[in-house]
Amino acid sequence: xxxxxxxxxxxxxxxxxxxxxxxxxxxxxxxxxxxxxxxxxxxxxxxxxxxxxxxxxxxxxxxxxxxxxxxxxxxxxxxxxxxxxxxxxxxxxxxxxxxxxxxxxxxxxxxxxxxxxxxxxxxxxxxxxxxxxxxxxxxxxxxxxxxxxxxxxxxxxxxxxxxxxxxxxxxxxxxxxxxxxxxxxxxxxxxxxxxxxxxxxxxxxxxxxxxxxxxxxxxxxxxxxxxxxxxxxxxxxxxxxxxxxxxxxxxxxxxxxxxxxxxxxxxxxxxxxxx
DNA sequence: ACGAGCGCCTGTCGGC
DNA sequence: TGCCGACAGGCGCTCG
Numbered sequence: 001x002x003x004x005x006x007x008x009x010x011x012x013x014x015x016x017x018x019x020x021x022x023x024x025x026x027x028x029x030x031x032x033x034x035x036x037x038x039x040x041x042x043x044x045x046x047x048x049x050x051x052x053x054x055x056x057x058x059x060x061x062x063x064x065x066x067x068x069x070x071x072x073x074x075x076x077x078x079x080x081x082x083x084x085x086x087x088x089x090x091x092x093x094x095x096x097x098x099x100x101x102x103x104x105x106x107x108x109x110x111x112x113x114x115x116x117x118x119x120x121x122x123x124x125x126x127x128x129x130x131x132x133x134x135x136x137x138x139x140x141x142x143x144x145x146x147x148x149x150x151x152x153x154x155x156x157x158x159x160x161x162x163x164x165x166x167x168x169x170x171x172x173x174x175x176x177x178x179x180x181x182x183x184x185x186x187x188x189x190x191x192x193x194x195x196x197x198x199x200x201x202x203x204x205x206x207x208x209x210x211x212x213x214x215x216x217x218x219x220x221x222x223x224x225x226x227x228x229x230x231x232x233x234x235x236x237x238x239x240x241x242x243x244x245x246x247x248x249x250x251x252x253x254x255x256x257x258x259x260x261x262x263x264x265x266x267x268x269x270x271x272x273x274x275x
Numbered sequence: 276a277c278g279a280g281c282g283c284c285t286g287t288c289g290g291c
Numbered sequence: 292t293g294c295c296g297a298c299a300g301g302c303g304c305t306c307g
Contacts, residue, residue: 001299001300001301003301065301079301079302080301081300081301081302082299082300082301083300117299117300119300119301119302121302165301165302167301167302174300174301175299175300175301260300261299261300261301262299262300
């Protein structure tokens with residue numbers, strides 16, 4: 001499921017190119033094809049198709065789990081939610097089964113937004129800042145400091161799993177990287193945020209940045225058919241390793257449900273002290 | 276303020 | 292072998 005590292009990899013591919021797929025910078029959009037209308041959050045399909053036509057790709061960005069394709073007039077904002085990827089390919093290629101939107105460029109290539117589960121959404125907006133104003137800080141930016149993080153932790157009395165999944169707190173973390181970061185910092189996922197010491201907060205801050213950087217370095221985490229780009233799944237310590245021995249102490253990894261999500265942790269390394 | 280529950284989806288997997 | 296229900300999960304929403 002595309003979280004920050006996976007989306008960052010998409011950003012890299014679209015702006016730098018990859019293997020047999022060229023970058024799409026300076027490409028001009030001849031026409032767009034909306035294969036599933038539900039993928040479009042705004043504006044209306046008619047307005048979208050008319051407005052996007054003729055615009056040129058100027059820059060590729062990312063904010064949290066959102067991929068930003070800055071065009072000459074507007075910005076195309078993509079969110080994958082549970083599954084999928086963006087692919088640059090020749091217009092002569094067969095259309096992928098789960099393709100929801102295509103941008104056909106002037107020179108024979110296209111950008112395909114493939115999204116098997118139809119949870120992903122696309123926006124075409126003049127002002128992406130306004131659309132994404134609810135997001136918390138970028139975890140890899142200089143603005144995200146241990147001090148600021150600690151202050152935010154102190155301001156809430158929430159289970160750490162909930163806290164870290166909240167995009168208003170930090171932008172870009174999802175289920176995989178939250179479990180991994182909590183494991184690295186030896187914090188139980190049900191620990192209340194305002195009970196952490198500054199030292200624990202600082203260790204968690206480091207761990208969050210560590211797992212995200214490692215994820216990016218490995219081009220993200222591949223999971224079954226949902227996204228098949230990266231290699232980070234080979235380095236996961238707890239996520240989807242229920243019953244396997246903890247790398248540190250050998251205790252079997254436990255799986256519980258928090259926030260309607262599978263949550264994996266080492267019951268020996270990550271203990272719950274106080275509530 | 277917090278968190279449970281639900282709906283949106285579809286491929287996969289276990290049970291029969 | 293094949294059918295079917297359960298499950299997974301990001302996010303916005305309602306509700307207690």
